[in-house]
Structures are given as structure tokens and as C-alpha cells.
Amino acid sequence: MVNGDGGGDELRAGGGGDELRAGGGGGGSRAGGGGELRSDSASDPRNDSASELRNDSASEPRAGGCGGGGGKSRNDNVGELRSDSVGGSRASCVYDLVSLGEILIDFTPAGSSPAGDALFQRNLGGGAVNLACAFANLGGRCAFIGKAGDDGFGHFCAGVLRARGVDVAGLLFDKSRGTTLAFVHLSEDGDRSFSFYRRGSADVSLDVCDIDERIIRSSRAFHFGGVSLTDEPARSATMHGARVAKGAGRLVSFDPNLRLNLWQSPQDAKDTLLAAFPLADVVKLSEEEAQFLFGLGYRDALREIARRYGTPLSIVTLAERGAVAVAVARASAGGAECSSPAFDVDIVDTTGAGDCFLSGALRCILEFGKPPGDLSQDELADMLAFANAAGSLVCTKMGAIAAQPSLEEVERMLATRVKLKYGSGVKTASDEPRGIFSSGKDSILW
Numbered sequence: 001m002v003n004g005d006g007g008g009d010e011l012r013a014g015g016g017g018d019e020l021r022a023g024g025g026g027g028g029s030r031a032g033g034g035g036e037l038r039s040d041s042a043s044d045p046r047n048d049s050a051s052e053l054r055n056d057s058a059s060e061p062r063a064g065g066c067g068g069g070g071g072k073s074r075n076d077n078v079g080e081l082r083s084d085s086v087g088g089s090r091a092s093c094v095y096d097l098v099s100l101g102e103i104l105i106d107f108t109p110a111g112s113s114p115a116g117d118a119l120f121q122r123n124l125g126g127g128a129v130n131l132a133c134a135f136a137n138l139g140g141r142c143a144f145i146g147k148a149g150d151d152g153f154g155h156f157c158a159g160v161l162r163a164r165g166v167d168v169a170g171l172l173f174d175k176s177r178g179t180t181l182a183f184v185h186l187s188e189d190g191d192r193s194f195s196f197y198r199r200g201s202a203d204v205s206l207d208v209c210d211i212d213e214r215i216i217r218s219s220r221a222f223h224f225g226g227v228s229l230t231d232e233p234a235r236s237a238t239m240h241g242a243r244v245a246k247g248a249g250r251l252v253s254f255d256p257n258l259r260l261n262l263w264q265s266p267q268d269a270k271d272t273l274l275a276a277f278p279l280a281d282v283v284k285l286s287e288e289e290a291q292f293l294f295g296l297g298y299r300d301a302l303r304e305i306a307r308r309y310g311t312p313l314s315i316v317t318l319a320e321r322g323a324v325a326v327a328v329a330r331a332s333a334g335g336a337e338c339s340s341p342a343f344d345v346d347i348v349d350t351t352g353a354g355d356c357f358l359s360g361a362l363r364c365i366l367e368f369g370k371p372p373g374d375l376s377q378d379e380l381a382d383m384l385a386f387a388n389a390a391g392s393l394v395c396t397k398m399g400a401i402a403a404q405p406s407l408e409e410v411e412r413m414l415a416t417r418v419k420l421k422y423g424s425g426v427k428t429a430s431d432e433p434r435g436i437f438s439s440g441k442d443s444i445l446w
Helices: 127-137 152-163 213-217 234-247 266-279 287-294 298-309 353-368 377-394 407-414
Strands: 010-013 019-021 095-100 104-112 118-125 142-149 166-174 180-186 192-197 219-225 251-255 282-286 313-317 323-328 335-340 443-445
Touching: 095 127, 095 166, 095 213, 095 234, 095 353, 104 152, 118 127, 118 152, 127 142, 127 152, 127 166, 127 219, 127 353, 142 152, 142 213, 152 166, 213 219, 213 234, 219 234, 219 353, 234 251, 234 266, 251 266, 251 353, 266 287, 266 298, 282 287, 282 353, 287 298, 287 313, 298 313, 298 323, 313 353, 313 377, 323 377, 335 377, 353 377, 377 407
Parallel strands: 095 142, 095 219, 104 180, 142 166, 219 251, 251 282, 282 313
Antiparallel strands: 010 019, 010 118, 104 118, 180 192, 313 323, 323 335, 335 443
């Protein structure tokens, strides 16, 4: 039997018929996924005060900070995520980050049985939960909002989230719908594609009334992604959550996470994803997503995002070539841009690399304690180096969540990189991304 993240499911394909055996039992339906949103005031457990929300399952931040090797952008008291200017002070918020979105089972290739049948390993999956787990693993206080089936898979997902230090007070179970399943297919170079079994599933049924707005208002930052925008009512629920966060002055992060096979049409995907951009303070997209959404190369796409939406911080990931970030100060016409190469690692599985990358970037933004559009070149460089290290380490093992690095592992990776004038980085490859608003410079003010 092949286990993933403490599970015990085995899927055999072939041999005259497919067999799916689900372990872990079903249990009764529970609102809140076993997590608890509690009030210290017994007289009114539904008090909207953020101070009365308590998170018993999120681990405390661990020692360490962003962008190894010191540098001006790092806090002297390393490891403490703090801010009085980004999404509210840490002392007044229960969480550093709340992630809302899809929750599902990823079945990843796990060799063959003695009879030659393909085996698949059960793992918790979904971009929103990948990011939540990665953020918690880096020492942040994190909660998840979503809906799973009231079945063995759904309760397995909740158990993994708890074990990873993610608060599940916002996770609901649906008695009438099953948990979404996805099969991961890996190419020879470790890149992946997905086959989804999602129609009519629980995560798509997340409704506006399912969202406890207190959880969002009690967090410094809010993250959402494109997969939960594919269908109603989850689309409206997700946008509602983002608007609540925006209205409360929280930092809002968005990842288009394009999966065209989940959308009704490419045009529906494009229109819906672009409609989310104005809500975001931080946008992370891949080179392919930049081309799809804007019909432009990543340099011109970043220019267009800055021009059209004034997004404070936009990041494009470039796989083995690293990443590029552009910070735009909304109070002025200025900003900063920086590129950073990826780390050289042996790639086993790229599943969840982008989610882990963004979790690292968000951790740094919250630690810096300023609006993302005001980040300096030093801070952008440190942020990208930290995020690249986190994303690269995920690729060295199988499974998006099982492979997520600790803060200590990221900092050890950062220690291998030579310190440049701006933050952490080393120029090695001739195809390293160049400046967007210049020719040939790696980091400039504009």
C-alpha cells in the first residue's frame, strides 16, 4: 500500500479493471473541519471582534528571516513576522495569512505493483492549500477557507492541514458532494499535467454564505487563486472573500493558476481572471499565463499590469530562469524592478513549486512591514531569492506538500548563493532575465 502525507489509499490502474480503495473512514459531517472559531466571551461566541478569534492549531513562527546573509532589508529580530503598516499589526490579528480556494486529492505516480499495475499516492492538493501549508511551514500563522466532501478524502485533507499547522476553522464538509480528485502526470523532466474529476464536487459548491468574514478580517493577508473562480457559486464566494479583505485593508494576493481544462472556454478564463486583478496588491503569474492573459511576453505584460491596474507588486516566474518582480508605488509614478535566477537543483517533481514560491514571497513582504509597492531593490532581491529557494527545494522531492521546505532549509539554500549589490543572487546563465524597463541591467529604479 502506498501512503501519502500519512494517508493509506491505493489506486491500481489496469489489469482488467480499475480499483480505488479509500481509507480513513468517513465520519460525520462537521462544520469547520474540526477547527474551532472561538470567543473568549461566553456570552456571545459570534462576536465580530478580531481579538476574540483564537487559533489553536497554527504553529508559532520559527527563527529565521527572509533573504539570507543579512542585508539592509532584513529585520534585526529575525524570524518575527511583524507589521504595523501591512494589513494591520501582527498583535491585533489572529493570522498572518488566510488562503481561500480549492481543496482536493492529488494522486501522484508511485511506481508499479508486483503485477505491473500503476500505483498512485494520495496527497492533499490544490493551489490554495499548497500555499497555506507552505506558509505555515515557513513559520507563519495561517488559516484555510474552503469546502471538502464529507468523506474519507475530505477528512484526510483536514487532518493533513491540521498536522501542517494550518487552522481549519473555515473548512466545511458537504454531505451531498464528494471531494475533488486530480491525477498528476509527470513528464520525463519532472513537469506535470493534471486530469481533474471535479464536476459537481464540494469545493465548487463553496457559497458566499459559507465564508466566515471574521476569519478574513482577523488576518494580515488574504490569498486566492484562479481555480476557485472557474464555476459558480465558488466564483462569487471567492470574489466576495477578496472584496472583504480589500475593504478591511488587508494585503490581497492573487495567483491566476491557469488550468484551461477546468474552464468553460479560454475567453471565460481570460475575462474572469482579469476581473480579479484590481483586487490584488500582489499578483504572481507564470510566463505562460502572462502570454495567455495579455498576449504579450512577460516584460511587456508586467508593463501592462502596472499601466492598467497599478498593481503594487507583480511577479512573473520563469521556471529554471528564475523570476522577475516589479513594485509600483501607488502614491507616485516611481517603482522598482528586480530579477533573480533560480537555484540549480535536481528536479524530481515540479508540483506545487509556484505555490511554495509565492508563500515565500508573502512571508518576506509581511516581514518587511511596508506596502508591497514601496519595496526597495534590496528588499525585492531578498524576496525573490527567498522565494526562489523555497520553490526550488519543492522540486527536489515528490509531492507538493510533502516536499515543502522548512525555514531552516530555505536559509541553508540561501547561504549557498553569493551576495550581490542588491540582495542575494548570482549571475551564471546567459539566459538570465533582464531588466524590464531597461536593456541589460538587472535591477533599476524607474
